Amino acid sequence: MSRMTIVLLLLAHMCGAQTIKGKLFGEGVQGKEILPGGMVRWLGTDVATFANENGVFELPVSSIKDRRLIASNMGFVTDTIAVGDRTYVSITLRRDAKDLGTVTITDRSGARLSTTSVGQTEIINQRELSKAACCDLAGCFGTQASVQPQTTNIVTNAQELRILGLSGVYNQVLFDGLPMVYGLNYTYGISTYPGTLVNSIMVSKGTTSVLQGYESISGQINMESRQPDKTERLLLNGYMNSFGEKHANANLATAVGRNKKWHTMLSLHTVQPAGKVDGNNDGFLDLPLLTRYMALNKWRYGNEREKGLSLQGMVRVVSERRIGGQTGYAPAENEGSTSIYGQCVHYTQPEAYVKAGYRLSDDHAVSLAASGFAQQQRSWFGTTSYHARQQSGYLNLQHEWLWREKHLLKYGASYRYQELNEQIAFSDTFLHRTYAGRYDTRLRVPGLFAENTFHWKDEKYTLITGLRLDHHQQWGAYLTPRSMLKYVINDHHTLRASAGTGWRQVNLFAEQVNLLASSRDVVFAEALKPEQAMNWGVSHNYRFEAGDMTGAVTGDFYSTRFSNQFFPDYDSDPTRAIIRNFTGVSRSNALQVDASLTFFKQLEVRAAYNYLYVYRIENGGKNMLPFNPRNRAMAAVSYTTRNKHWQADANMHWFDRMRLPDTRNNPVEYRRPLYSVPYASYNVQLTYKWRTLDVYAGCENLLNYRQPDPIISATNPFGPYFDLSSVWGPTRGRELYVGVRYAIK
Structure with a gap:
């Protein structure tokens, strides 16, 4: 100067x-x-x-x-x-x-806390995703502790993503900022997004913005797909594991048009089934035979931060088939029969979205977003036939106004639409199940929203206040207030706080697939109302540098209090699942401490500890909700050589014991302990990088830990006590894999 x-x-x-x-x-x-x-x-x-x-x-x-x-x-x-x-x-x-x-x-930084977001937001970028096979969304959280993947159906390998110790239905999953994973798409939707399609994942715990809707109660997971104008021109990826399952991915991006103002990307993905593996000798496949085909085409024009018109659109089609059950099961011969038990899920899903924006000036912009999907599913769960069809749509019109130079107001209107039709039938009568029939779940919710972001003292204080008013077609109006505060104490310390409410409609069988897979009868004690909860939380982030070392330590606490909640009652009767609203005391208290260090831009070390206290007050006592370890720990290490050719990654996840569904009313041979045992899972990967080619190999569940006897009554799957609801740990043992990535920048 x-x-x-x-x-x-x-x-x-x-x-x-x-x-x-x-x-x-x-x-x-x-x-x-x-x-x-x-x-x-x-x-x-x-x-x-x-x-x-x-x-x-x-x-x-x-x-x-x-x-x-x-x-x-x-x-x-x-x-x-x-x-x-x-x-x-x-x-x-x-x-x-x-x-x-x-x-x-920029790509060297892996999972980190965003410095610009007002709410606590963890960003997982492409480099972090490359530390594991990351074949689908559920496998993208191996090096962080905020999200816990949980198996919901061991036979078909259905999974959910849990935040703050709560079921995955309570966090909102977005694709490019739009709600695309819910209803019938909830159970298998997260696995249909391959890691090669994802540019980054943003994980927000607790209260989030009202702009994307009213549903996020425990948090939000936003997958941002690769942008056609910023991604590799060509990306190829191939993967195979020791069970014989094979994945192949291809992305092709280019500019089109006379002035090259349009950019487009074509993404293709397929999974071919593994061999039949039964490592624990219980007669059931350790992983389902999965066949999937996906094609996505994305378009982009203009820049929403510049004056004028900007457009973005996407079309995606998925076709998937999962076959699980006893090793001799063949759908063509055994669907609905009582000779060999199996589950077969086959569905197709086209989906699309469009975003259109027009920036009038530096201070004013309008935008319109519309998305929708249709899903047709045909399934058999033993002798239970489940056919379902869903059409869903979302519309959001918004105006943003930068007033007084630095305060930003966003307001607008939205509309949610869903038509879910489910048909349940039984090919047997000896279990005396009573819930066969047709179930129609509709959703028609118009809404108004406004959110203002205040900036004071040169960004030292940032406050977001938001309010939604939505009208449910059956249960009337719901008011959803939310607020988030960020206070930058100095260059090293940042405090955040948030509070707000949320609600959601229950899609019973689409979200609780174990109801269909077990031999229990489903008994409806009353009509289910929308679930409602209030969440508040605080966090502190400390960043520091010391020579060639940089680091960060984050601590946060979040509390969720339900005013109405639904959870199937599996404990009252071992042959029934009782469906009712719960309006008593239901709490989730979650504490997390996370620390990360980077040495010489080569060695990254990260560790985290979670404490979960999730319970209900029933019959005058505390009832701990299942599948929530009171204590959980994670550690991850990544090392890259100076010439950037070699990269080694390892992570460990330790789980304390978990409360399990109560089976004490079962006959002795079909009982399970009330609590699981603590266990740890270890994963490693080694990558060699050339200029355009990466070769990687790794091992998941390195020490080959397996949960013993995960399926109740596995020897008699057509009997009255067959149950899949006690799965709490790994069930398929050690998994080796090898893969290759080729990219042209």
Whole structure:
């Protein structure tokens, strides 16, 4: 900085001259990140400054005639901004596609806490995803502790993603910011998104924005797919495990049109089935025979942060078949019979979305988002036939207004639509089940929402307040208030707090697949009302540097209190699942401490501890909800050689004992312990990288730990005590795998 610049800045400060303040951002893997150290100067002058650690800058305006700012930073495109009479300006620089070195540095950071988000948001980028096979969404959380994948049906390997110790139905799963995984799509939807399609995953615990809806109670998981204008031109991936299951993926991206303003990406994915494996000799396959085909086409035009029109659209089709059960099961011969037990799920699902935005000025923009999917499913669970069809739609119209230079108001209207038709029938009569018939679950919810983001004291304080008013077609109006606060104490310490409510409609059989898979009768004690809960939480993040070491320590606590909740009652009668509303005391208290260190940009070490206390008050006593370990720990290590050719990754997850469904009323031979035993799972992977080719190999469940006897009455699956609801640990033993990735930048 020249002497003239220093003199001008001192004079401005001493004389109390008018200044312009602002904040500098750059395009990052999640769309927008603080850009510390960037330079901002007045056009045609030497009056300049650098953005601080929080991206904040300030410049004097005295004697400045041409009120245009030049913003620059290594790895980004220099931009000129006309500020007029404004006293505050927010600047976002586009990444320079030619600067591949900067892209590499950005990708070095793995899972981390976003510095810009007001709510606590953990970002898992492509480098973090490459530390494991990450064949689908459920396998993308091996190096973090906020999300716990949980098996809901061992026979078909259906999984859910749990946050704060609560069922996956309570967190909202978004695809490119839109609600696309719910209802019939909930049980198998998360596994249909391959890791090669995902650009980043943002995990938010507790209260989130009202803009995406009313449903997130325990948190939100937003998968951002690769953008056609920013991803590799060609990406190929092949994978095979020791069971014989094979995965193949291909992404192709290009610019089209006369002026190359349109960008498109075609993504293809397939899974071919494994061999028949029964490692624990219980007569059942350790993993289902899975066949899947997926095709996705995504288009993008313009930039929503620039004036004018921007468009984004996606079309995706999935066809999947899962076959599980006893090793001799063949669907063509045994569907619905009592000779050999099996489960077969076959569904097709087309889905699409479109986002259209028009930025009128730096202060005003309007946007319209629409999405929908249709799913047709034909299934057999032993002697239970389950055929279902769902059509769902979502519409969101929104206006955003940057008022008083730095406060942002977003408001608009939304509409949710769902038509879920389920048909249940039985091919046997000896179990005396009574719930056969047709079930129609409708959803028609128009809503209004408004959310304002306040910025004070040069971004030291940021407050988001939001409110939704939605009308359910049967149960009437629901008011959903939410707020989030961020307080930047200094360059090292940040405090966050949040509070809000949420609600959701129950899609019974689509979300509780074990009801169909077991021999229990389903008894409806009353009509199910929407579930409602209030969540609040606090967190503290500490970031530090010491020589060639950087690190962060985060601690958070969240509490969820239900005013109405649904959970099938498996305990009262071993032959029945009783369906009723629960309006008593139901709580989830979750504490997490997370620490990460990076040495010489080569060695990354991370560890986390979770404490879960999830219970209900029933009959005057506390009843701990099943499948929630009171204590849980995670550790992960990643090392990359100096020449960047070799990368070694390892992680460990330890689970304390868990409360299990009560089987004490069963005959002795069909009883299970009331609690599981503690166990640990270890995973390792080694990767060798060339310029465009990666070869990786690894092992999951390295020590080959298996839960003993996971299926109750496995020798008599057509009997009255056959049950899959006591699965709490690994069931298929050690899994070796090898894969290859080829990419053209």
